[in-house]
Amino acid sequence: MKTSVLVVGGGLAGTSAALFLAWRGVDVTLVEKHPGSSPHPRAVGFNARVGELLRAVGMEDRLPPSRMTKGFGVRRVRAESLVGKRFDETFWTPPAELSDIEYSPSTGVGVAQDRMEPILRDKARELGADIRMSTRMLEFSQDADGVTAIVQGDGEPYEIRADYLVAADGHRSPIREALGITRTGRGYMHTSRSVLFRAPLQEYLKDGIGQFVIDDVGFLTTYGDGRWVLMLDDREYTEPELREKIVRAIGRDDLEIEIITTGRWTISAGVADRFSAGRIFLAGDAAHTLPPSRGGFGANVGIEDAHNLAWKLAAVLNGESRPELLDTYDVERRPVASLCHQQIFARNDGHNRGTDPEDAPLYDNYAMHYGILYRSSAVLGAGEELPPAQRPEQWNGQPGTRAPHVWVGPGKSTLDLFQRGWVLVADHPEWEEAAQQAGVQYERVEQLDVFGLSEKGASLVRSDGYIAWRSTDLPNDPSEVLRAAFSSSSAGTR
Template structure:
């Protein structure tokens, strides 16, 4: 019987991300995917700056074409592309207090899912991941020590694999979740719709900066958007199957002209739903991505991007436990941290105009949060965070958090050895203590964690502003987790820095 520390089931965006993040941390991983590759009908297209930060750390972001700084996803209600344009609808109401601060070294990316997945797959393979396409999980059993998986290749050959831990990234229908008996709650199934993917020379209609179009004609309502590579998708508002001639006619109606060459590529069937698993783990099996939460496509990028950060959150915790530096209790914080984020995004989707009419009470009393708060300022509360109380909001902008434990460590530009870096580049590999006072250094050395001294190891352009962003006095220190989130902070210098840091790290590692 083969063995592996981690088995990932599902080779979509989230499964590949999990395999990549684990391989980057040196954890041998087997990924199985029953299909031969990416779906011919891409789904996701928009990836947030936070997702690009994660990919930047593992050497992928440079391979993904970025969107221009300041880009925002715009949607308009139109008769057709060539017909009358009625009005635009914002994703989030304009905020008079919108910050002008720079929150990230990254911009987002707009690339079709079937273009991004091969980049993730190739990088994971470079780092040593074992990715097995056309291999299906046919049975999974777990016990106190791990899981046993029965696998079948496309040629019919069967094998057995033993894994210490299993990540179920096997989609919204998730056979693994169903077998575990994990239920789901939320807004529920909204509707099932059909779509057609096609190629046509329509770039001229993108010059105004609008890329999403709600088509409204008498007797015809549909949604049209571009994948930015010459391909477009037209999503109907019903579950009706249409023949090729009808599909061509519908595409022509959406474009508003019939004199352009149109290549029909493939069709799709989509279930729009909003459901959150009642728990994200069972024993040694962890749910990620659509297996854990399904959310309808949104301009906030709350679907695929949420799943990718699930994988990132889980990867460092598995790496810590497998290395023996943290107890298995650390893995309990995956559900504690990621399930509230899924619920937060569920609420925010239905509070906004795009889905407000379909909320069915799911957004009652919900306040729309700032986009930058949702993107860069979600808050984790768990045993892997010291000092994030229930009195704090679920998200806030980075300058409002000012280094609050449970929030993502803030971005700032610093110089290290003549190289300009983001503070984010200092994190994500392991635990990092960032401080200005040298009296913290023996404590970090004693515990075997990296110490970064402000003003010595890194030179910020404005030392006082970095200290303020971290919420520190001159003698304070911040302990950053391997995922780039603040785990603990001492605002000033305690009487016993070594004891304080030792106690904090022990508590965080449980």
């Protein structure tokens, strides 16, 4: 069979890639060796930037809002037990200075990974993605024209021919290993055990704290749906021992406790030294293993990988852009993963384990969620002198950053104007004419100050909602200037 894009791996990054590609009309096939999601929920909660991406594809109403506390993220405290004395509160970053600025129309998503993945799969299928569970890729090869994979489901092996392949096959990634792509980072750190259980403990979450470091027991956190996980030292535990640990962590022995499953987790950190090789692209844990932390970097960054790659693959496959556009995937996303790796170890988040935190500047939640900077040939005007992240109001519409949010109508954000194609934001008739001549959608926005523009300026926003270029004033020939900027940043064929 033939497909435009073959995705290998049906976790969050792979399923998101299939979703975003199908939403853009790309013929996409996904194969996943497991029959469904892991019984252990793993990630829980997704940041507001991911909420924005799912809002764009029409999923916002299907997902519960995040429980994150404004300015804090998910709050964590050290305690003698869940019901016992609480001591110092620790922070993923120093608490952000609260601001009256509204950064996003989205609140993030409060759902566990094992429930998020089926929702994403259902939406991807609804949009036309061919998703094949219980199907394992046995081997692959690539040539100048595409990728050939041999896969097997319940029957005999068969061949899939694709123009491109997205490897979202996990942190051990057989595809990455076969390509000979190495990784850089902290490497192996430690191994932990976990027990997932259900208990009626919602009353202890009323103050907004959802993570508890329990003295002499372990780390306790909630999935927000009646399920809790207790992380323990790495050794074998009998069921009575697990129940004893749970009771000590809770501080009560009079509750009904249902043990659901257990897990063993290898905690490591590393970023692939390349995110692509020919027609094959790494995404999610295959590209970067980022330890679980209050940043939630692993899952969120993987979904954002998929989003960045999807619009570029769509543009190349439909003939709007030259293949050179795909080179910007590695250039844009790998620095983000490296920054996240640095930020995890710059925080006193338990991962340093007796060593001092890495000496690096800290970027708060608002900067890491909304203010990451891209530098690539698909961005004009993002110099090396600029920091890797800032809050949106500090960027003020800087090319290479996410287009800022401001309401432009009842329930309608500037972000709702983007992601279907390239958009020119301005409020001047000459720019409107220039947009028509360049074949770019024009959106009249009166609040140009949040884009760092005067009434004669304009910003060109890419198909992923990132600013590619801006002109702070009206040039002598707006049409020609816009045409050149669009052709350069989009690797355009027209």
